[in-house]
Amino acid sequence: MDHFKNINRRKFVKQMALLSAMSAAATMFPGIIFAEEQEKGIPAGANLDWKKAPCRFCGVGCGVLIGTENGKAVAVKGDPKSPVNKGLCCVKGYHSIMALYGKDRLTKPLVKKNGTYVETSMKEALDLVASKMKETISENGKDSVAIYGSGQWTIPDGYAASKLFKGCIGTNNVEANARLCMATAVTGFLSSFGLDEPMGCYEDIDYADVFVLWGNNMAEMHPVLFSRLLDQRLKRGVKIIDFATRTTRTSMASDKSILFKPQTDLAVANAICYEIIHNGWMNKAFVEEHCNFSKGLTNMGYGLEDNYAFTDKPEKISFEDYKTFLNDYTPEKAAQISGVSVKDIKLLASYFGDPNKKVMSLWCMGMNQHSRGTWVNNLVYNIHLLTGKISEPGNSPFSLTGQPSACGTVREVGTLTHKLPHGVVANKKHREFAAKIWDVPVENISPKPTYHTVEMFRALDRGDIRFMWIQVTNPFVSMPKLNRYRAGAEKDDRFIVVSDVYPTPTTDVADVILPSAMWVEREGMYGNSERRTQYFEQMLEPPGEAMSDTMQLIEVAKRMGFEKQFYYKDETHIEEIYNEYRKHHEGDKHNMAPLEVLKSQPGALWPYVNGKSTKWRYNAKYDPACSNGKDFHFYGLPDGKAVIWQRPYEPAAEEPDEEYPFWLGTGRVVEHWHTGSMTRRIPVLHQAMPKAYVELHPDDAKRMQIKNGDNVKLTTRRGQIILPAAIDQRGIPAPMQVFVPFFDESKLINELTLDSFCPISKEPDYKKCAVKVEKV
Amino acid sequence: MPIKSYLAHPHSGMKEELVLALSQFSECDIFPSENKDVVILITETATTDEDDKLTEKIQRISSLKLLAMVSGFNSPN
Numbered sequence: 097m098d099h100f101k102n103i104n105r106r107k108f109v110k111q112m113a114l115l116s117a118m119s120a121a122a123t124m125f126p127g128i129i130f131a132e133e134q135e136k137g138i139p140a141g142a143n144l145d146w147k148k149a150p151c152r153f154c155g156v157g158c159g160v161l162i163g164t165e166n167g168k169a170v171a172v173k174g175d176p177k178s179p180v181n182k183g184l185c186c187v188k189g190y191h192s193i194m195a196l197y198g199k200d201r202l203t204k205p206l207v208k209k210n211g212t213y214v215e216t217s218m219k220e221a222l223d224l225v226a227s228k229m230k231e232t233i234s235e236n237g238k239d240s241v242a243i244y245g246s247g248q249w250t251i252p253d254g255y256a257a258s259k260l261f262k263g264c265i266g267t268n269n270v271e272a273n274a275r276l277c278m279a280t281a282v283t284g285f286l287s288s289f290g291l292d293e294p295m296g297c298y299e300d301i302d303y304a305d306v307f308v309l310w311g312n313n314m315a316e317m318h319p320v321l322f323s324r325l326l327d328q329r330l331k332r333g334v335k336i337i338d339f340a341t342r343t344t345r346t347s348m349a350s351d352k353s354i355l356f357k358p359q360t361d362l363a364v365a366n367a368i369c370y371e372i373i374h375n376g377w378m379n380k381a382f383v384e385e386h387c388n389f390s391k392g393l394t395n396m397g398y399g400l401e402d403n404y405a406f407t408d409k410p411e412k413i414s415f416e417d418y419k420t421f422l423n424d425y426t427p428e429k430a431a432q433i434s435g436v437s438v439k440d441i442k443l444l445a446s447y448f449g450d451p452n453k454k455v456m457s458l459w460c461m462g463m464n465q466h467s468r469g470t471w472v473n474n475l476v477y478n479i480h481l482l483t484g485k486i487s488e489p490g491n492s493p494f495s496l497t498g499q500p501s502a503c504g505t506v507r508e509v510g511t512l513t514h515k516l517p518h519g520v521v522a523n524k525k526h527r528e529f530a531a532k533i534w535d536v537p538v539e540n541i542s543p544k545p546t547y548h549t550v551e552m553f554r555a556l557d558r559g560d561i562r563f564m565w566i567q568v569t570n571p572f573v574s575m576p577k578l579n580r581y582r583a584g585a586e587k588d589d590r591f592i593v594v595s596d597v598y599p600t601p602t603t604d605v606a607d608v609i610l611p612s613a614m615w616v617e618r619e620g621m622y623g624n625s626e627r628r629t630q631y632f633e634q635m636l637e638p639p640g641e642a643m644s645d646t647m648q649l650i651e652v653a654k655r656m657g658f659e660k661q662f663y664y665k666d667e668t669h670i671e672e673i674y675n676e677y678r679k680h681h682e683g684d685k686h687n688m689a690p691l692e693v694l695k696s697q698p699g700a701l702w703p704y705v706n707g708k709s710t711k712w713r714y715n716a717k718y719d720p721a722c723s724n725g726k727d728f729h730f731y732g733l734p735d736g737k738a739v740i741w742q743r744p745y746e747p748a749a750e751e752p753d754e755e756y757p758f759w760l761g762t763g764r765v766v767e768h769w770h771t772g773s774m775t776r777r778i779p780v781l782h783q784a785m786p787k788a789y790v791e792l793h794p795d796d797a798k799r800m801q802i803k804n805g806d807n808v809k810l811t812t813r814r815g816q817i818i819l820p821a822a823i824d825q826r827g828i829p830a831p832m833q834v835f836v837p838f839f840d841e842s843k844l845i846n847e848l849t850l851d852s853f854c855p856i857s858k859e860p861d862y863k864k865c866a867v868k869v870e871k872v
Numbered sequence: 873m874p875i876k877s878y879l880a881h882p883h884s885g886m887k888e889e890l891v892l893a894l895s896q897f898s899e900c901d902i903f904p905s906e907n908k909d910v911v912i913l914i915t916e917t918a919t920t921d922e923d924d925k926l927t928e929k930i931q932r933i934s935s936l937k938l939l940a941m942v943s944g945f946n947s948p949n
Contacts, residue, residue, distance in 0.1 A: 113877035
């Protein structure tokens, strides 16, 4: 028996070794094919039905082809027709269909009775959800109920949620987990350009000469896109600069790795602007024609207290004022703050300043999960605006997304408290426009935003919110300062509904658990980082009584008396919702492609105008919405100009001190999708990365006599955790910093993190708090 | 029982020679890419000494330009 076990183990280890090599090869050679191996999993003689879908993991939006046979997904491969990934997949994509078939898939609704979950029918569970919501509204008012969704919601899911809560019930208690990852990108875009989402597209990668990665571990978080960068290096000798707080796989694969102290990217970005202006590298004609200068409030605080409020007050300044402000950020002064050498600051500036080099900036959580995140987004736009390197092929500041539809569902549909599908709740015209399409009285839509995500969970803890419906997300692993928010949800008079596909720490606190149809078990659309909307059809039947989140919302809406607004037919509801949703975005600035176009090709970029995707917005050569008769038109703002912001360096909310002398940063790993609720059920991925760990710098480890695998206790002002040490492994933090991934629900690092946030975007800073490190 | 995976890069135009040379070793499993000049190589040996010797032999193959290790596992059995 042991003999067979050993053979199986060796076979497994060999498969793991092969998988690792295939993943590495795929990163280095985009589009690489190992046909024999990739097709080994396909049953012999199979007559597979291959259908296209966007990958369900991450915001890159790779096109995949899913092979089904006898009602089961049995194979997956990259879609060679997809301009996103050109046939390539990452390790998660290749195993994506296995996430459908975990042994403990939720298939029946569960209702908590006397502390025990009891199976019930979907009809009864939905009846209970609707009646409990009505009862809560009647007793505590409409702002006592809330929905918390996700960047993994499909576009119809988010649209149905927003219409039900904002349009029909009349509360702006609608938020999504993209507040935790992309809200800063939104406020960065809005404050600099007046409109959200990148001006460029992935095709920029094929034209840029230099890539500056701002705190962005692309090799692990966006591996397929990173492989496109490496491919360009092989073909054209482009340069990749990794500017980060930690040495990662991305640093190792880059041409140059520059490390900075946490939070000080603000100072370095300003120093780059100083260098650009003082070396005469500014594109004067572009700046004079297309830019204004502004400053906002400073010393904003960090949102640590309940009911914290902040509204920026922009004030126009002159170019001379801005130039004077930058005198505080000479390379020498910025070097003192950031730990980056003067030489490296000048090198970075020289890449942007060289008129013969096209530069693409890429970023994701490092700049967004940042207590001054909106500012640092503004500063990177400043660099591109000062040099005129923007909105043209290869010159592109590009904010990457983390989730498959953070852009499509949260940012475009507007599933955030202040948003509507078109515009914001505070704007009367926008409310009237939405009310007309939704067929509700305009008075239904409240003009006041209520709670952003952190404040929503604080309101749940306080009792201002009594009913919360959570769909497609796992906040009781992912929220910062987790102990407070989980305890709030567990209070006796709170009612929590969770729609998900697997049991999680979030379903553990639910009063009702609704089993959801996952990905291609239903029909839907996602919108990726480059404004690409992609459609997928229903390819499989969901297990048991599992139902799509869209249909769960429709059924509850009907039970609450909103049959008129939720008129959709079972067979055609996705098409009807999408066609209704498109009405919100009609016009040259945001038109969405018709459904038949999305069905016929691997997605389309909005604005989709005259039968064509718009690849570069604000550039008159490519964007039909430009109407000022000039080469560029930043039409998101009333005067058609972009804003260069004066934003200073300010420290993080909690920095290391004598008692807590290290920085703690958290993040993801390539094998796992966020909180791991799906990927930890894929055996190969789980075995490849089974447990969380704490990365230490080798010098710190040596000084503290910590060896690889030793137990290490981390303590912050909010909690403590014991983790095995990882020294010189996948990533290497800078001295006096530690890094912990958050995918492992048995090691909840967010019990230690701080709920400080960017006062403008309200996005928490998961990258910085103070921690004590001890060998156990 | 060391099990290791590598990316084996051939000299220009010599992928077939490299595949042939590697296939002579019983300790090697080979997975050539269909469309790129790279071969995945998985080695399985009984001891670390054997592993070292095999690596030396592979490094001597004239069609091999670069052997880059991706992962190494030391299975107790």
